[in-house]
Amino acid sequence: MLSALGSLAAALWAGFHLRSLLLGAVAFLFTADFLKRRRPKNYPPGPPWLPFVGNFFQLGFKQQHLQLQPSHGTKILEPFFPSGETGRVVSGTKLVKKYGNLLSLEFGDFPLVIVTGLPLIKEVLVHQEQNFMNRPMAPIQEYTFKKDGLIMSSGQTWKEQRRFALSTLRNFGLGKKSLEERIQEEAYHLTEAIEEEKGQPFDPHFKINNAVSNVICSITFGKRFEYQDIQFQELLKLLDEITYIEASMQCQLYNLFPRIMKFLPGSHQTLFRKWEKLKLFVSRIIEEHKRDWNPDESRDFIDAYLKEIAKNSGSASSGFREENLICSTLDLLLAGTETTSTTLRWALLYLAINPEIQEKVQAEIDREIGSSQQPSIADRERLPYTNAVIHEVHRMGNILPLNVPREVVADTTVAGYYLPKGTMIVTNLTALHRDPAEWATPDTFNPEHFLENGQFKKRESFLPFSIGKRACLGEQLARSELFIFFTSLMQKFTFRPPDNEKLSLEFRMGITISPVKHRLCAVPRG
Ligand code: HEM
Ligand SMILES: *[C@@H]1O[C@H](CO)[C@@H](O)[C@H](O)[C@H]1NC(C)=O
Numbered sequence: 242m243l244s245a246l247g248s249l250a251a252a253l254w255a256g257f258h259l260r261s262l263l264l265g266a267v268a269f270l271f272t273a274d275f276l277k278r279r280r281p282k283n284y285p286p287g288p289p290w291l292p293f294v295g296n297f298f299q300l301g302f303k304q305q306h307l308q309l310q311p312s313h314g315t316k317i318l319e320p321f322f323p324s325g326e327t328g329r330v331v332s333g334t335k336l337v338k339k340y341g342n343l344l345s346l347e348f349g350d351f352p353l354v355i356v357t358g359l360p361l362i363k364e365v366l367v368h369q370e371q372n373f374m375n376r377p378m379a380p381i382q383e384y385t386f387k388k389d390g391l392i393m394s395s396g397q398t399w400k401e402q403r404r405f406a407l408s409t410l411r412n413f414g415l416g417k418k419s420l421e422e423r424i425q426e427e428a429y430h431l432t433e434a435i436e437e438e439k440g441q442p443f444d445p446h447f448k449i450n451n452a453v454s455n456v457i458c459s460i461t462f463g464k465r466f467e468y469q470d471i472q473f474q475e476l477l478k479l480l481d482e483i484t485y486i487e488a489s490m491q492c493q494l495y496n497l498f499p500r501i502m503k504f505l506p507g508s509h510q511t512l513f514r515k516w517e518k519l520k521l522f523v524s525r526i527i528e529e530h531k532r533d534w535n536p537d538e539s540r541d542f543i544d545a546y547l548k549e550i551a552k553n554s555g556s557a558s559s560g561f562r563e564e565n566l567i568c569s570t571l572d573l574l575l576a577g578t579e580t581t582s583t584t585l586r587w588a589l590l591y592l593a594i595n596p597e598i599q600e601k602v603q604a605e606i607d608r609e610i611g612s613s614q615q616p617s618i619a620d621r622e623r624l625p626y627t628n629a630v631i632h633e634v635h636r637m638g639n640i641l642p643l644n645v646p647r648e649v650v651a652d653t654t655v656a657g658y659y660l661p662k663g664t665m666i667v668t669n670l671t672a673l674h675r676d677p678a679e680w681a682t683p684d685t686f687n688p689e690h691f692l693e694n695g696q697f698k699k700r701e702s703f704l705p706f707s708i709g710k711r712a713c714l715g716e717q718l719a720r721s722e723l724f725i726f727f728t729s730l731m732q733k734f735t736f737r738p739p740d741n742e743k744l745s746l747e748f749r750m751g752i753t754i755s756p757v758k759h760r761l762c763a764v765p766r767g
Contacts, residue, residue, distance in 0.1 A: 342357040343355075397558075432730065491508045492512060618721050
């Protein structure tokens with residue numbers, strides 16, 4: 242009897258113990274989460290967040306949280322914050338109105354501050370740039386990019402890699418062929434390939450991707466690839482897939498719970514597999530380079546890098562290692578293909594939808610260059626309208642709506658608010674590019690935004706390549722490519738929608754905003 246009571250008591254005790262242990266553990270986790278997220282005095286204000294997940298569900302699963310709201314026949318980018326269960330949509334504009342131009346959110350584990358408006362964006366990216374030079378590292382990037390390369394690196398590695406890439410890019414014009422000649426040559430191949438379509442409907446996506454990527458390949462690998470090359474088509478598909486898988490829900494969940502998601506199936510696993518394939522492609526090309534490498538004559542970026550590795554081989558602190566070579570090469574390929582090709586696709590789409598603007602561009606090209614001479618960068622001065630159209634494509638295409646995130650390097654103060662080291666900083670380029678106070682018709686494609694008395698007019702509230710020392714490394718290259726490709730295509734073809742098909746400005750959300758799958762007719766000009 243007594244022993245029975247005893248074991249009952251023991252069982253009760255054990256049960257009680259377990260429950261209180263669990264309760265205690267939960268309380269501990271909540272407290273730890275709360276303490277971890279406790280923000281210092283003068284931290285920028287923001288909406289309330291949930292334990293463990295922060296504002297994750299309000300941010301929506303799509304990383305860039307953008308939603309299409311067709312209105313007046315134009316597309317309006319309205320990033321949204323649907324709260325998971327209720328489907329209530331809270332717009333970012335409203336949050337900015339309520340909390341101000343420095344707005345704090347909790348992105349999973351990351352404290353995140355959104356910067357709105359030109360004065361504060363310049364404060365962060367230019368005047369105080371030293372304090373905002375790092376990149377935050379989400380678990381998914383930690384897995385793929387590591388801390389190597391150009392885009393995701395920070396500190397000393399970034400400085401070294403960036404300086405080297407910039408100077409090498411500048412020298413390429415390498416050897417015999419200038420960069421401009423490489424682009425012109427590729428533009429020629431592109432027009433040939435499009436001519437083969439004979440004015441019939443076709444999807445311009447991969448031909449354009451191929452042409453744009455070839456410019457980077459010619460710089461990094463020392464060669465271009467034929468548009469029929471099956472292996473290269475596979476590489477381009479990989480690049481394209483990677484850029485939108487990263488925005489998937491599973492990848493975002495991986496960012497939130499990497500230790501759990503690591504063991505679960507999903508698109509994050511696909512991403513990792515594709516990433517490995519991509520690396521393999523690049524390391525094979527590097528091996529080929531090593532075989533016939535001549536240190537006295539660098540043919541391309543990889544050769545120049547191998548030379549740098551050899552030069553620094555004694556120094557343990559040097560970032561010039563083979564992993565960094567693979568990553569920097571991949572970064573150039575990733576950053577240099579998708580962005581420029583997406584912008585060019587937006588350009589053709591906008592002009593097919595706006596035939597009167599296309600006619601004006603063609604008239605200017607016919608007048609200033611004629612129909613047979615190949616356009617060159619020097620022609621840009623004489624083509625203000627065409628130049629304005631390209632700028633307007635950047636503005637409306639708005640392919641990186643929230644720029645590329647930065648991270649605070651050392652505790653600092655902006656506009657009276659305290660930003661501790663490690664805070665993730667997002668600058669809202671959409672707000673800048675669609676600011677009704679800055680643009681006459683913010684949501685309509687209108688090249689007049691960049692014209693004054695028929696001359697090209699620069700605009701301050703226009704930062705598609707960002708600004709400051711960590712702005713886009715490929716801006717000059719991208720601008721040259723876009724100008725030469727675009728004018729070459731306009732010189733040779735008129736782009737229009739296929740009969741009985743309506744073109745849409747809907748977009749696909751990935752790392753960039755890109756047009757949804759569509760077809761165009763490229764009618765040869767007489
Ligand atoms: C339409 C074309 C392009 C656009 C709109 C664009 C835009 C951007 C933006 C907004 C950033 C982030 C800058 C920042 O953090 O402040 C960036 C970074 C970068 N871009 Fe581009 N880009 C384009 C083309 C290119 C091309 C052709 C290359 C090839 C060389 C390139 C290479 C890079 C690299 C390596 C970075 C990382 C720089 C760093 O972290 O230091 N981009 N780009
Ligand atoms: C960025 O600005 C746009 C335009 O004002 C706004 O709709 C959007 O919600 C903002 N996004 C964020 C994340 O604040």
